[in-house]
Every structure is written in C-alpha cells, then in structure tokens.
Amino acid sequence: xxxxxxxxxxxxxxxxxxxxxxxxxxxxxxxxxxxDPCGDVDVDLHKSTISHHYRVLREAGVTVTTVEGRTRxxxxxxxxxxxxxxxxxxAVLRAVQN
Amino acid sequence: xxxxxxxxxxxxxxxxxxxxxxxxxxxxxxxxxxxDPCGDVDVDLHKSTISHHYRVLREAGVTVTTVEGRTRxxxxxxxxxxxxxxxxxxAVLRAVQN
DNA sequence: TTGACGGTTGCACGATCATCAAACCATAAA
DNA sequence: TTTATGGTTTGATGATCGTGCAACCGTCAA
Numbered sequence: 587x588x589x590x591x592x593x594x595x596x597x598x599x600x601x602x603x604x605x606x607x608x609x610x611x612x613x614x615x616x617x618x619x620x621x622d623p624c625g626d627v628d629v630d631l632h633k634s635t636i637s638h639h640y641r642v643l644r645e646a647g648v649t650v651t652t653v654e655g656r657t658r659x660x661x662x663x664x665x666x667x668x669x670x671x672x673x674x675x676x677a678v679l680r681a682v683q684n
Numbered sequence: 685x686x687x688x689x690x691x692x693x694x695x696x697x698x699x700x701x702x703x704x705x706x707x708x709x710x711x712x713x714x715x716x717x718x719x720d721p722c723g724d725v726d727v728d729l730h731k732s733t734i735s736h737h738y739r740v741l742r743e744a745g746v747t748v749t750t751v752e753g754r755t756r757x758x759x760x761x762x763x764x765x766x767x768x769x770x771x772x773x774x775a776v777l778r779a780v781q782n
Numbered sequence: 783t784t785g786a787c788g789g790t791t792g793c794a795c796g797a798t799c800a801t802c803a804a805a806c807c808a809t810a811a812a
Numbered sequence: 813t814t815t816a817t818g819g820t821t822t823g824a825t826g827a828t829c830g831t832g833c834a835a836c837c838g839t840c841a842a
Contacts (some may be wrong), residue, residue, distance in 0.1 A: 729832090732834095740829095753839065
C-alpha cells in the first residue's frame, strides 16, 4: 500500500486527484467525518470503482489509509498537504461546499 | 470564443484545468506577467498544442482571452475565481512556485 | 494584392481514465 | 473449518486527454 512521502507530493497529481466529482465528494466527507471506513461513501458506484478512487487519492498523497481489522480507515493528510501546498486543501474544501 | 459565466465555474473543471504541468506553467507566467500574448509561453510544444492548453484554461474559466489585432491577450480571471472559489487560485499560485 | 505572422481547427494516434464485472484475499464470525 | 464481510486486483470497454501535423483564417506590412 503505497503512500508518497510529504516531500514527494506533486501539485499536478494532487490537483488531478481533486478534479473528479466522486473524489471531491469523498474528500468532503472525510473532512466532515474526520476518518472513514472505505465503504461509507455515499455514492452509487461499484465497489471496485470506489476502491479505485481511494487509490488515486492515496497515491497522490491526499489521504492515508490504515488497515484496522478487515476495514480500511482513510484520513486526509491535512498537515502534509498544508506543508507542501499551504491553503490549498482548505480552499478546495471551502469550494466544494458550493 | 466561449467563456463561462462566473456563476457557472465548476470546481472539477477548474481543478482539471490546473492539473497539467504545461497549463500550470502558463498560469504561473500569467500571474507573473499580468497578461500574455498566446505565443509567449516558455515551453517546447507545437503551437496547436499550446493553443489547446489555452482553450482548456479559457473554457474552464481560469483565463479570459481578448483579440487585439492579430494577437490574443490572455489574462487570469482572478476576481471571478476568487468569487466562486476564495483562496484557491492564490493557493495554487503559491504552490506552483515549488 | 501579395505575403508573412499569430492562432485556431480538424484529424489522427497513443496514453490515460472512469467504470463495471468477476475473481481473489484477508480477517472475523458461525 | 466453513462462511460471510470489506476491500483489492485484474482485465475489458468506451471516453477523454495530450500531442503533432497539416490546413485554414484574420490581420498587418510590403
């Protein structure tokens, strides 16, 4: 399960990860809930598709996934993102609430 | 030459427009220079490719293009972007300077 | 009026992407 | 040990994307 180091976070990758409506919904929900089991997203898609979106977010460095028993806990990498790209995540979170 | 209304700016479209390294370079240069003839980007690509990137930025609402004689002047839509997505462009501009 | 200049448009090509389906893999419960 | 649960992985498919090439178009200068 790959997670990029904070120093390796790339702006194009992060922007791309945050350019899909489904992933923006996931991120918004993570911001509201703090953390999230993988399956708890409120979106009507096949579970493999959701898994794919979680992977894109994780590999871009937007989220961190930890294994807890047989569920995956997903969290936003708020501090890491703010270190590399100050204010970016906050602006996106503010924007995503229309 | 299509430009979306401010109210129609969509977060996924703007994020997507700002997820490509070439377009980020264009935007950074626009931010530094204020405005820009289309051909002045410092990037080694075919002119039709550059034109394509300008179109993506314009149609997402990131830039506005005006015709001035036989050159196109491209400008960032700073105020419009800040109205819809406060702080987003600033965060991206800060992030793009590594 | 002819030509050069700055850009756009149309087409094509390979790469990437979002989605689904089916198989698989751990872990926990029966 | 068997079964169910939560999620990943591996194709496959259609759509979109980034790029280059060639042709085109409007404007300005000879």
